[in-house]
Amino acid sequence: MPEQAPEQQTGRPRRQRILDALGLPKTLPASAQDFLPLGPARPGQQDVLLLGLGPEPERLAELLPALRNSSRVAFIEAPELSAQLGEDWRARIPAHWHELPPTEASACAQTARVLLYRPGPRLFPDFWGPLLARLQAAFLPQDLAQAVDKDLVWLPGGEADLLRRELREAFESLGFRVRQLPDETAVRDLLAGGERPALYFSVNFRGLDPLGQAAHLLEAAGATVAVWCVDNPLHLLSGLKARFWTRLPLFVTDDWFLAPLRKLGATNVRHLPLAARALDVTGPARAPAPAFADLAQRLAFVGRSAFPGKADFFAGCALPAAAWTEAEHLLAQGGRADFGWWLTRLGIEKLWPGTEARRAGFCTEETGKAWRTACLRRAQKDLAGELTVFGPLEGEDGWRGLLPEGTDLRGPVDYYAALPDLCASAGACLNCTSPLLPHGLTQRHFDVWAWGGLLLTDATPGLSLFPADLTREISFRRPEDIAPRLRELLASDTAGLKQAWRAELAARHTYAHRVRTVLEAVGLA
Numbered sequence: 358m359p360e361q362a363p364e365q366q367t368g369r370p371r372r373q374r375i376l377d378a379l380g381l382p383k384t385l386p387a388s389a390q391d392f393l394p395l396g397p398a399r400p401g402q403q404d405v406l407l408l409g410l411g412p413e414p415e416r417l418a419e420l421l422p423a424l425r426n427s428s429r430v431a432f433i434e435a436p437e438l439s440a441q442l443g444e445d446w447r448a449r450i451p452a453h454w455h456e457l458p459p460t461e462a463s464a465c466a467q468t469a470r471v472l473l474y475r476p477g478p479r480l481f482p483d484f485w486g487p488l489l490a491r492l493q494a495a496f497l498p499q500d501l502a503q504a505v506d507k508d509l510v511w512l513p514g515g516e517a518d519l520l521r522r523e524l525r526e527a528f529e530s531l532g533f534r535v536r537q538l539p540d541e542t543a544v545r546d547l548l549a550g551g552e553r554p555a556l557y558f559s560v561n562f563r564g565l566d567p568l569g570q571a572a573h574l575l576e577a578a579g580a581t582v583a584v585w586c587v588d589n590p591l592h593l594l595s596g597l598k599a600r601f602w603t604r605l606p607l608f609v610t611d612d613w614f615l616a617p618l619r620k621l622g623a624t625n626v627r628h629l630p631l632a633a634r635a636l637d638v639t640g641p642a643r644a645p646a647p648a649f650a651d652l653a654q655r656l657a658f659v660g661r662s663a664f665p666g667k668a669d670f671f672a673g674c675a676l677p678a679a680a681w682t683e684a685e686h687l688l689a690q691g692g693r694a695d696f697g698w699w700l701t702r703l704g705i706e707k708l709w710p711g712t713e714a715r716r717a718g719f720c721t722e723e724t725g726k727a728w729r730t731a732c733l734r735r736a737q738k739d740l741a742g743e744l745t746v747f748g749p750l751e752g753e754d755g756w757r758g759l760l761p762e763g764t765d766l767r768g769p770v771d772y773y774a775a776l777p778d779l780c781a782s783a784g785a786c787l788n789c790t791s792p793l794l795p796h797g798l799t800q801r802h803f804d805v806w807a808w809g810g811l812l813l814t815d816a817t818p819g820l821s822l823f824p825a826d827l828t829r830e831i832s833f834r835r836p837e838d839i840a841p842r843l844r845e846l847l848a849s850d851t852a853g854l855k856q857a858w859r860a861e862l863a864a865r866h867t868y869a870h871r872v873r874t875v876l877e878a879v880g881l882a
Contacts, residue, residue: 372384372385372386372387372412373385373412373442375438375441375442375480376441377479377480377481378437378480378481378482378483378484378599378600379598379599379710379711380710381710383476383480385411385412385476386411386476387411387412387413387416388420389420389421391411391474391475391476392407392411392417392420392421392472392473392474392475393472393473393475394423394470394471394472394473395408395466395471395472395473395492395496396466396471396492396496402468402469402470403426403427403428403429404427404428404429404430404431404465404468404469404470405423405424405427405429405430405431405469405470405471405472406430406431406432406433406457406462406465406466406469406470406471406472407430407431407432407433407454407472407474408432408433408462408471408472408473408474408477408485408488408489409432409433409434409435409438409473409474409476409477409485410432410434410450410474411474411476412442412446413449414446414449414450414451414454415449415450415451418451421472423470423472427470429455429469430451430453430454430455431454431455431456431457431465431469432450432454432455432456432457433456433457433458433459433462433488434456435477435480435481435484435485436484437481437484438477438480438481459484459488462488462491462492463491463492463494463495466492466495466496467495471492473489478568478570479568479598482568482569482570482598482599482600482601483569483599483600483601486568486569486570486572486573486599486601487573487576487577489570489573490570490573490574490576490577491577493545493574493577494548494574494577494578504553505553505554505555505578505579505580506534506552506553506554506555507555507881508532508533508534508555509533509534509535509536509552509553509554509555509556510528510533510534510535510536510554510555510556510557510558511535511536511537511538511544511547511554511556511557511558511580512524512525512528512535512536512537512538512558513537513538513539513540513541513557513559513563513564513565514537514538514539514540514559514560514563514564515539516537518560518563519560519561519587520560520585520587520868521537521560522773523632523634523868524558524560524868524872525537526634526635526636526868527635527867527868527869527871527872528558528872530635530869531869531872531873531876533555536552536554538564540563540564541564541565541566541571544557544564544571544574544575545574548574548575548578553578553579553580554575554580555580555581555881556580556581556582556583556875556876556879556881557572557575557580557581557582557583558583558584558585558875559582559583559584559585560584560585560587561584561585561586561587561588561593562584562586562593562596562597562602565582565584567596567597567598567599568598568599568601569597569599569601569602572601572605573601581606581879581880581881582605582606583605583606583607583608583875583878583879584602584605584606584607584608585607585608585609585610585629585875586607586608586609586610586614587610587631588793588794589611589614589696589718589793589794590607590609590614590618591614591617591696591708591709591714591718592670592714592715592718592793594621594708594709594710594714595709595711595712595714595715597709597710598710600622602623603621603622603623603624604624604625605625606625606626606627606875606878606879607623607625607626607627608626608627608628608629608875608878609626609627609628609629610628610629610630610631610794610797610798611628611794611795611796611797611819612628612796613696613697613794613795613796613797614626615627615628617708621708621709625878627874627878629871629874629875630798630819630822630866630871631798631799631800631802631803631871632803632862632866632867632868632870632871633803633804633806633807633862633866633867633868634807634867634868635863635867635868635869637777637804637807637808638806638807638859638862638863638867639863642781642808642809642855642856642859643777643778643781643808643809644781644809645778645781645782646778646779646781646782648775648778648782649778649779649782649783650782652745652779652782652783652784653782653783653784654743654784655743655744655745655765655783655784656736656740656743656744656745656783656784656785656786656787656813656839656843657744657745657746657747657779657780657783657784657785657786657787658733658736658744658745658746658747658748658786658787658789659746659747659748659770659776659779659786659801660729660747660748660789661748661749661754661755662726662729662730662748662749662754662755662756662759663722663726663753663754664722664725664754664793665754667722667753667754668753670715671715671718671719671722674715674716674718674719674720675716675719676719676720676723677703677720680699680702680703680720681720681723683702684698684699684702684720684724684727685727688724688727688728688731689835691834691835693792693795693817694721694724694792695721695724695792695793695794695795696717696718696721696792696793696794696795697795698792698795699717699718699720699721699724700714700717702720703716703717703720705717718793721791721792721793722791722793724792725789725791725792725793728789728792728815729789730759730760731836732787732789732815732836732839733746733756733759733760733764733787734760734761734836735836735837735839735840736787736836736839736840737760737761737764738761739837739839739840740839740840740843742763742764742765743784744764744765744787745765745767745783746760746764746765746766746767747767747768747769747770747779748768748769749768749769750766750768776804776808777804777808778808780804780805780808780809780810781808781809781810783810783811784811784843784847785810785811785812785813785843785846785847786801786805786810786811786812786813787813787814787839788801788802788805788812788813788814788815789814789815790814790815790817790819794819795818796817796818796819797817797819798817798819798820798822801814802814802819802820803862803866806855806858806859806862807859807862809855809859810855811831811846811847811851811854811855812831813831813832813833813839813842813843813846814831814832814833815832815833815834816832816833816834820832822866823861824861827854827857827858827861830842830845830846830849830854831846831854
């Protein structure tokens with residue numbers, strides 16, 4: 358039986374408490390304001406369709422004027438809520454009301470006045486989301502039977518968002534037209550205007566709300582909704598409040614996450630690594646730029662010291678002293694205190710729903726910051742100052758105060774306007790992979806070579822994506838290995854190495870290759 362919430366001193370009636378779809382306790386309100394009319398009221402409408410009854414169905418005729426003159430009342434209730442409220446609740450439903458199967462909601466809504474119990478979609482989004490999407494589709498002025506445009510892809514996100522330009526180019530190279538949307542708010546208007554995309558492709562769940570309402574509406578319109586998790590998927594899931602994601606086609610840049618996601622219920626998840634832009638690897642290699650001529654014999658590092666927005670995202674998280682000592686010892690031995698290590702060390706088993714995974718993420722990010730700092734400090738020392746760091750100087754992600762005095766610190770560089778020339782001009786570029794992706798790669802693993810540069814990287818397991826003869830000489834395990842490995846590299850045939858890397862990327866690792874994989878996986882090839 359559901360609990361009764363304590364009576365308030367204000368004299369308000371007790372409210373029943375239930376568990377929502379994620380197992381969290383919630384209170385059920387029961388007032389006229391908790392019922393929302395859906396769709397336009399039409400003259401002569403006498404039938405009413407109630408989408409959810411709330412905890413006091415016997416009072417609804419008194420609360421809702423639309424019920425007083427109705428000739429027929431039908432209702433639909435979420436089975437999970439109905440089961441928790443029990444037989445006493447069901448016995449209080451007026452006998453002449455008719456319970457309707459969810460599959461008949463759209464047909465009934467064409468002639469009935471529709472009232473939605475507002476808390477319902479938040480309490481049980483996986484039941485109400487698809488049903489409400491079908492109703493919204495029925496209310497759209499355009500006929501949703503209109504054929505899906507098999508050549509149209511929608512890409513949600515801001516102009517500066519991750520991989521937006523690369524994905525647009527890749528889809529267009531395969532013959533698709535691409536519409537870029539700022540977020541999910543434009544979805545309904547575009548559907549009402551008659552557009553029906555074949556694919557709605559989200560990066561990191563951009564353009565998808567936490568309850569999945571946009572995803573449900575797009576699917577009701579015939580679109581395939583797919584998500585590419587470029588960042589740590591468990592961090593991304595921590596912001597979602599419904600299970601809709603488990604049945605979407607998911608792609609992850611790090612194959613370590615395949616098993617945890619499947620254990621959480623993901624039914625269609627695949628590995629999809631990052632890649633290079635085709636235009637960067639199919640033409641001649643980029644020549645060094647005069648603007649960065651002073652980097653010709655230097656090691657360059659481009660990046661932040663910490664996770665952007667770290668304080669807000671990891672609010673309330675702490676670093677256990679004993680575990681941190683173990684992580685430092687592991688790093689010193691050339692090991693990896695990555696996200697998986699921290700999950701085990703902290704004993705975190707509930708990865709979702711909720712934000713428990715962020716506790717491990719915070720410790721992992723601190724480990725990553727320590728790793729990056731240690732690598733740069735040692736490189737600065739062993740290379741006699743032949744190191745240049747590009748990135749924020751101040752703030753939570755800045756470098757000032759972390760590196761030795763005298764380190765050549767310069768500000769951030771624009772990814773598209775300046776970074777390609779920088780990478781092509783530097784003696785070598787240093788990459789320190791974030792341990793938030795245990796088997797992951799960074800964009801540097803692709804871009805530096807694509808732009809004609811030379812990469813020196815830590816030995817992440819993700820390097821197994823490439824032939825071993827390409828990765829063996831460019832990777833290191835400990836900070837003290839950076840300078841010797843760099844000297845060996847610069848004394849070798851770097852021109853041949855660069856050419857081999859660009860050939861490998863062009864043959865197997867462009868964003869057109871990745872997009873083709875997505876299309877095949879979702880049946881749109």
